[in-house]
Amino acid sequence: MHNFDARLRDAADRVTKAIDALLPPAQGPEERLLAAMRYAALGGGKRLRPFLTIEAGRMFDADDNVLLRAGVAIELIHTYSLIHDDLPCMDDDDLRRGQPTVHRQFDEATAVLAGDGLLTFAFEVLSDPATHRDPQMRCLLIAGLARAAGPLGMVGGQMIDMAGIAADMATAARMNRLKTGALIAFSVEAGALIGGAPDDARHALARYAADLGTLFQMADDLIDAEGSAAAAGKAVAKDAAAGKVNLVSLLGVEAARQRVRLLAAQAKNHVALFGSRSKVLCEAVDFVVERRY
Ligand code: GRG
Numbered sequence: 001m002h003n004f005d006a007r008l009r010d011a012a013d014r015v016t017k018a019i020d021a022l023l024p025p026a027q028g029p030e031e032r033l034l035a036a037m038r039y040a041a042l043g044g045g046k047r048l049r050p051f052l053t054i055e056a057g058r059m060f061d062a063d064d065n066v067l068l069r070a071g072v073a074i075e076l077i078h079t080y081s082l083i084h085d086d087l088p089c090m091d092d093d094d095l096r097r098g099q100p101t102v103h104r105q106f107d108e109a110t111a112v113l114a115g116d117g118l119l120t121f122a123f124e125v126l127s128d129p130a131t132h133r134d135p136q137m138r139c140l141l142i143a144g145l146a147r148a149a150g151p152l153g154m155v156g157g158q159m160i161d162m163a164g165i166a167a168d169m170a171t172a173a174r175m176n177r178l179k180t181g182a183l184i185a186f187s188v189e190a191g192a193l194i195g196g197a198p199d200d201a202r203h204a205l206a207r208y209a210a211d212l213g214t215l216f217q218m219a220d221d222l223i224d225a226e227g228s229a230a231a232a233g234k235a236v237a238k239d240a241a242a243g244k245v246n247l248v249s250l251l252g253v254e255a256a257r258q259r260v261r262l263l264a265a266q267a268k269n270h271v272a273l274f275g276s277r278s279k280v281l282c283e284a285v286d287f288v289v290e291r292r293y
Contacts, residue, residue: 060195181213
């Protein structure tokens with residue numbers, strides 16, 4: 001299968017089916033919590049992070065089922081972060097993936113708990129021997145995901161965002177690196193880890209993933225600055241309304257677009273040593289740059 005969109009769709013379908021099979025059905029006294037978790041985790045999304053895990057791992061002939069389960073765990077963390085980010089105490093959003101946010105569809109307490117549930121369930125999935133027969137590999141995946149999502153990763157970046165202290169390029173860049181970049185970087189790293197990639201390959205992929213993470217956040221900031229809510233499936237122009245700066249507002253749209261082009265070329269250069277094996281990862285760069293939602 002060569003077509004990038006078809007490949008991404010195929011991975012997304014497999015991720016959705018796997019999450020559906022893994023998450024407990026909404027029944028019993030916890031029905032409302034499980035219904036909210038399923039609503040969030042099965043309600044769309046590009047599934048870009050698991051796609052990156054799967055594609056990075058395939059470059060080293062990793063086991064597809066292991067890649068899928070690691071990707072699912074990463075997607076569960078990503079979904080939790082979106083639920084909590086949308087809460088009234090954070091970004092206070094009504095719309096996510098074109099649907100009411102979890103606290104709008106259910107209520108605030110249920111949304112907090114659904115996020116907590118997905119966060120912890122992600123680690124349950126990784127720690128299951130069905131993910132990988134080698135306990136050391138399971139530990140490496142758990143530790144890597146915890147680091148990427150934790151206080152020195154995504155949660156730390158969110159704190160910088162919430163505190164509104166990213167007023168200069170250096171702080172804004174670091175905020176992006178932590179808030180969005182860390183999980184994207186781990187998505188690629190997990191594939192390389194599972195595939196037993198040699199050190200030089202892992203380093204090249206880490207550099208690629210760092211650039212991809214920055215590109216991803218800048219594309220998101222460009223959507224916020226210029227996109228339409230209908231196309232994005234979420235509110236736009238939120239940063240400016242909240243008086244927040246980001247790399248795009250600090251650079252200006254034109255210079256930001258120029259930076260995006262440069263980073264895109266740089267990301268592809270990092271994986272050029274893999275030749276045609278990195279074709280999909282290069283297409284992923286274009287996908288991230290061109291995305292409108
Ligand atoms: C609340 C702990 C905590 C963390 C929140 C990631 C994040 C940190 C907040 C999300 C806010 C946001 C819109 C960030 C911009 C980048 C981003 C993560 C966009 C959404 O990711 P996509 O485009 O979403 O991959 P889909 O819906 O395709 O899964």
